[in-house]
Amino acid sequence: MKTYDDLHVVFESLKIAGIMSIEGDICCRTCLHSAGDMICHETEAIGFAGYHIQDVTHCHESNILSIRYHAHEDDDGAATIGRMVADMLDVHGFDVVWDGDPDKVIEVHNVDLTAFPIDDLDEVTELFRGDGKVDPPLRLVQ
Numbered sequence: 001m002k003t004y005d006d007l008h009v010v011f012e013s014l015k016i017a018g019i020m021s022i023e024g025d026i027c028c029r030t031c032l033h034s035a036g037d038m039i040c041h042e043t044e045a046i047g048f049a050g051y052h053i054q055d056v057t058h059c060h061e062s063n064i065l066s067i068r069y070h071a072h073e074d075d076d077g078a079a080t081i082g083r084m085v086a087d088m089l090d091v092h093g094f095d096v097v098w099d100g101d102p103d104k105v106i107e108v109h110n111v112d113l114t115a116f117p118i119d120d121l122d123e124v125t126e127l128f129r130g131d132g133k134v135d136p137p138l139r140l141v142q
C-alpha cells in the first residue's frame with residue numbers, strides 16, 4: 001500500500017515537470033479547480049493535479065484516491081497532463097486506473113491516506129465565501 005508521503009514524492013516530481021499540485025487541503029472539486037487556475041496563473045505551470053478533502057475521506061474508506069487535473073489555458077492539453085500524471089504515478093508504483101479520457105479522473109487503487117492530517121479540518125481552504133465572492137488562496141500560492 002502506498003502512503004501520503006509516496007504520493008507527495010510524485011507531486012514534487014510533477015512540479016519539476018511544470019505541473020503544480022494541491023494535496024488534499026481544499027474543500028471540494030469547484031475550489032480545487034479554481035485554486036488550480038489561480039496557481040497556474042501565478043506561475044509558469046502548464047497545468048495542475050491534485051485531490052480535495054472529500055477525496056481523502058473517500059480514500060480512508062476505500063484505499064482508492066481520485067486524482068484530478070487540468071491544463072492551464074488549453075482544454076485540449078488535459079489529456080497530455082493526465083498522461084503525465086498517470087505515468088508518474090505508475091513509475092512510483094501506484095496502481096493506476098485511467099483509460100486516457102481527459103474527462104475522467106485518474107484513480108489510484110492502492111493508497112492508504114490514514115496518515116493524512118485530516119483531523120485538522122480548520123486547515124482546509126474554502127475559496128468561496130457565503131456572498132459568492134472568492135477569497136484569494138494566499139496560502140496555496142507559494
Ligand SMILES: [Zn+2]
Nearest residue numbers: 027028031127
Ligand atoms: Zn469548495
